[in-house]
Amino acid sequence: MSTAASNDTAATANGSASGPGLIPATILTGFLGSGKTTLLKRVLTEAHGQKIAVIENEFGEENIDNDILVSDTQEQIIQLSNGCVCCTIREDLRTTLTDLARRRRTGELDFERVVIETTGLADPGPVAQTFFMDDEIAETFLLDSILTLVDAKHAGEQLDTRQEARRQVGFADQIFLSKTDLVDAAAVDALTHRLKHMNPRAPQRRVHFGEVPISEVFDLRGFNLNAKLEIDPEFLSVDEHDHGHDHDHAHDHAHHGHDHDDHAGHDHAPGEACNHPHHHHHDDDVKSFVFRSDRPFNPAKLEDFLGAIVQVYGPKMLRYKGVLNMKGTDKKVIFQGVHQLMGSDLGPKWSPDEARISKLVFIGIDLPKDILLQGLEGCLA
């Protein structure tokens, strides 16, 4: 069972966490061997002048499932980059973070941000939730984003067979594709497409042996309520009809391929045989869908509905995020959540010439799309 499922905390508003003085934290995740350490090393080398505390999670799979982030068999290495300080402690993540913050306050340690590299088998959900469930952590740290490395060579099989790999994609605020040098362009395209269906809101970027500008790694504010939503509207309109049926390896490729190709811009006549790798369909359990409406929400109804929904489906709701048109305010309401924890924040005003369209994307495991869409429809004013 996933650790996330054991979290039965009631929905909690987390508000905006972007105040000054908060220490930004980045979660670096990705399946075994996907290139996390390679990327981190590059970033630490490139980040001259920045002091970065790195928390390496070397947790066994059993520990992850039994007790979130407590390791009793292996060391947790907290290491500060740029040759500052290295120390080793054996604690859970919360204690580790609290301790880091305390030592920073007392001047014992000096760092500007924290990177947590999770093990390749970790579900990043509980790691992310640590930042919202503990007041002291929430007052000290700001979860900047979850970065997910995806190994272009092995992701196909990993996503087919490993739920952790799919969850890592579902949680991502930013996806980095590694090892694209080992596969052909069509395979990369197919993977990109698949990942986008699983998580339409995470931008994807190829990285060759971790080479990525530091500006694309830090201060993304991907997890932040006032961050802008990165959803490609065109993609999602394709997604709507594309996901109305089960994907199946046995499907007629030419038929389905046509839908995909319309979107991907690869033209071929309907029914024409096509061996483009897009046409290997996957029944990924991590899926996404979008709610959209030009009618405003009734805030009380919406709160009741979502509160009830997360009680039931929270463990399956990896990420949900949206910009809402709420009755009673002329500001955008930015809403997001992870599992049972959700929060909202007032964003900028709708501009006079802008259509006030609510958009809410859900990324989760076998989510009851119809129940959610109909329920949300019922919350409109």
Ligand SMILES: Nc1nc2c(ncn2[C@@H]2O[C@H](COP(=O)(O)OP(=O)(O)OP(=O)(O)O)[C@@H](O)[C@H]2O)c(=O)[nH]1
């Ligand atoms: N060809 C190729 N190899 C890469 C690339 N990025 C990383 N690698 C190699 O992939 C292997 C695994 O990389 P790591 O950075 O150790 O992966 P990791 O995600 O930290 O691995 P775990 O800690 O085991 O989960 C290493 O041999 C890297 O050199 C890439 O873009 N192309």
